[in-house]
Amino acid sequence: KAAVRETARPAGSLHLRAAEVLEGNWTGTSTVPSRGLYPHQWSWDSAFIAIGLRHLSPLRAQTELETLLGAQWGDGRVPHIVFNPSVPLDAYFPSPDFWRSSTAGRSAGAPRTVQTSGIVQPPVHALAAWLVHVADPGLSRARSFLPRIYPRLAAWHRYLLHRRDLGGGGLASVVHPWEQGMDNAPSWDAPLARVAPAPARSFRRADLDHGAAEDRPTDLDYGRYVRLAADYRDGGYADHPTGATGSGGRRADGFAVEDPAFNALLIASEHALARIARELGATGTARHARAERLTAALVDRLWDPAEGMFFCRDLRADGLIPERGVSGLVPLLLPALPRGTADTLVATLHGPHFGLAGATRLVPSYDLAGHAFDPHRYWRGPAWFNTNWLLERGLRVHGEHARAQGLRGALLETADTSGFAEYVDPYTGEACGALGFSWTAALTLDLLH
Ligand code: 9WN
Numbered sequence: 001k002a003a004v005r006e007t008a009r010p011a012g013s014l015h016l017r018a019a020e021v022l023e024g025n026w027t028g029t030s031t032v033p034s035r036g037l038y039p040h041q042w043s044w045d046s047a048f049i050a051i052g053l054r055h056l057s058p059l060r061a062q063t064e065l066e067t068l069l070g071a072q073w074g075d076g077r078v079p080h081i082v083f084n085p086s087v088p089l090d091a092y093f094p095s096p097d098f099w100r101s102s103t104a105g106r107s108a109g110a111p112r113t114v115q116t117s118g119i120v121q122p123p124v125h126a127l128a129a130w131l132v133h134v135a136d137p138g139l140s141r142a143r144s145f146l147p148r149i150y151p152r153l154a155a156w157h158r159y160l161l162h163r164r165d166l167g168g169g170g171l172a173s174v175v176h177p178w179e180q181g182m183d184n185a186p187s188w189d190a191p192l193a194r195v196a197p198a199p200a201r202s203f204r205r206a207d208l209d210h211g212a213a214e215d216r217p218t219d220l221d222y223g224r225y226v227r228l229a230a231d232y233r234d235g236g237y238a239d240h241p242t243g244a245t246g247s248g249g250r251r252a253d254g255f256a257v258e259d260p261a262f263n264a265l266l267i268a269s270e271h272a273l274a275r276i277a278r279e280l281g282a283t284g285t286a287r288h289a290r291a292e293r294l295t296a297a298l299v300d301r302l303w304d305p306a307e308g309m310f311f312c313r314d315l316r317a318d319g320l321i322p323e324r325g326v327s328g329l330v331p332l333l334l335p336a337l338p339r340g341t342a343d344t345l346v347a348t349l350h351g352p353h354f355g356l357a358g359a360t361r362l363v364p365s366y367d368l369a370g371h372a373f374d375p376h377r378y379w380r381g382p383a384w385f386n387t388n389w390l391l392e393r394g395l396r397v398h399g400e401h402a403r404a405q406g407l408r409g410a411l412l413e414t415a416d417t418s419g420f421a422e423y424v425d426p427y428t429g430e431a432c433g434a435l436g437f438s439w440t441a442a443l444t445l446d447l448l449h
Contacts (some may be wrong), residue, residue, distance in 0.1 A: 014416050015448050019056055021420050021441035022049070026060065027084065030067040034422065034434035036210040039091050043068060044181055045439050048386050049272055052442025055449045058136035062145050066415030069152040071116050074109015076121055076159030077237075078125065079116035080178060093206040094226070099233060108237045118237040119179045120414050122262045123160060126153045126269035130276055133188050141240040144311065146276050153273055160266055167315045168242035170297040171258045172266055176228050177240075180259045182365060182379040183225070186323040186372040187312045191255050194316065198230065199221025215376050260302050260310035261327035261387075265275045267294045268333050283370035295336040303341065304329075308348040324353050324367035325379075326387045335361040342398045349391065350403075355426075357403070361410045364426035375425045376432050382423035385415060390445040408447050416443040 025031045030041040031049045032348075038045075044069045048384055053061035071082040080100070089095045096115035104110075105118050127151055133140040140146060166173040174180045177188045200219055203226050231254070274287035302310045304320060310328040311320040331337060332345045350356050353367045362383035366373055375381045388411055394406035414429045415421075420440040422433030 014412065014444065018052070018415070018420065018441040018444045018448075021436045022053060022056065022438060023117065023426045024436065025438045030064050030082070031438050032084075033438050034210075034436065036165055036432075037092075037207060037422075037434045038301070039087045040084050041068060043078055043080045043082075043121035044386075047128035048389070049437040049442045052439075052445040054132045054135035054340075057444050058132060059143075061132045061135070062143065065125060065132065065149065066145075068125070069149055069156075070113045071111055072152055072156065073105060073111065073116075075163065076155035077108070077118075077120050077155075077163075078123075078156050079110075080119050080121040081117040083115040083117075085115065090204075091206060093204060094229060098203075099227070104233045105237045110237075117229075118233055119176050120160075120174075122177060122181050122265045123156060123269050124265050125156065126272040127265070127274065129153060130272040133276070133317050135203075135277070146279055150273075150276055152279060153269075153276070157266065157270060157273065157414070160262070163239040163241055164241070165241050166256045167258055167301070167313065169258075169301050170294060171263045171301060173258050173315060174262055175232060175254045175255055176225070177255075178225060178229075180257070180262050180327070182261075182325065182327060184221050184377070185325050185327065185379040186366055186370060187259075187321045187325050187327065188257075189323070190257075191257055191314050191316060192221070192224045194229055195224045195255060198226040199223070202226070204408050211433055215414050216378055254316065256315040257321075258301060258315065258402055259311040259327055260298065260312065261330035261390075263294070263298050263302070264331040264333055265390075267291050267298065270294065271335065292336045295331075296335075298331060299338065299341060305344075308351075309343045323372070324370060326354070326363055326365045326384075326391075329363070330387065330390050330394070333397060335392055337398075345401070346395070346398065346400055357406055360426040361429050362407070362414060362424065363391055363428055365423075375427060378433070381426065382432050383414075383426040384423045385437075385440040385443050387413065389447070392447070412444060412447055415440050420444065 019093050032039050033042050033045045046064050050061040050064045072397035073080050083096045099117045101118055103111040104113050132439055133146055160172040164172040198218055205222055209355060270287055272293040274284035276282035277287060302313055304311050310331050314321050326327045329345055329349055353369055354363050355368050356363050363382050364381050365379045366381050373381045392404050392407045414424055418424050418431040419435040420437055421435055422437040
């Protein structure tokens, strides 16, 4: 094993440089995605970070997840940001005084002592918790890591599968583009167009102090993000699942979308939760069965056979959103995907719209031939390391080892030459956004092991 690791580490040790990035971004209890642009704890970032950290320090990886889950709300939601009280308010927008979690979120059970946002992010956490456990089962058992976090993870999934089943078809919905994690993906353009933007003078973007404006979402996007988040907050962060008393899921206003990546991650995490339950003495059978039922619901509601990929469903307009985003490939991760569906996804990944192993080095976030494609603008074209890591894993799940190996090599090389960039031009690998980005470093470490 040691010899294998040596050959996987090129001169100058990519491993060491990735470890240094994570060391520099560690605060003592969690890891910031990036010191300048994102100076707090983010939910899905922490899950990806823990997956890499487990190779450096299983204790830090466990702590990363424990800190995040320590900020969980009473209704089960895991907030997308946990704010660091020692960071100045104007360092990131929207700051705690915008979300007002401990007051506006009181009836949803927001914690009193820690400030958080009120929206969520993709549920990668149970998957991360399981991978962290298997990296050092002895330490995990000695610290009762799984017994302590299992109830929290179970409550998190319960929240998503019940309070967020806005469409009534069994899948979880997102109520804000920030929840899905691919903020300005073209898939959101149509549902966002119905949202009246908040006036530009009513807020100040802190992201432009650190990132180039042409690599970031536009001011108009931000106006809409702010309006949606403020409306959710002013409604006490209450959710309105179909069948609940009140207005129900099919209101004409607002934003409610079933996203393939968000749901695929929930399903992959449900499989992981089954393994955790088993480790804790239960059978896990019911959870595996639920994950399989959810896989079937995903195919039923979001798969488009003619296009050979998954699409987002806009619940307000009641239809699939015809934009090809990387989110529609992420379900490749799922072991219970029908064989033909998996084969079609692999073909789409390597076809003209995503160009893997042909036109592009890494899988772009959006259709190379799409009308909104821009190789530098955030989630409208650049390649991201977390989505590529998920696809590398998905290829292996479906036995595509040679293709997975090719993608792994491209990821390691691009992470290295880009200085662990937040995202890169999918054709050239040119760095965009922040450098020394935590999940890029963490997933590099994971691929090296
Ligand atoms: C809003 C932290 C986060 C990631 C998201 C990415 C970006 C935030 C922002 O940064 O979103 O949550 O301010 O742009 O889109 O995926 O979790 O790295």
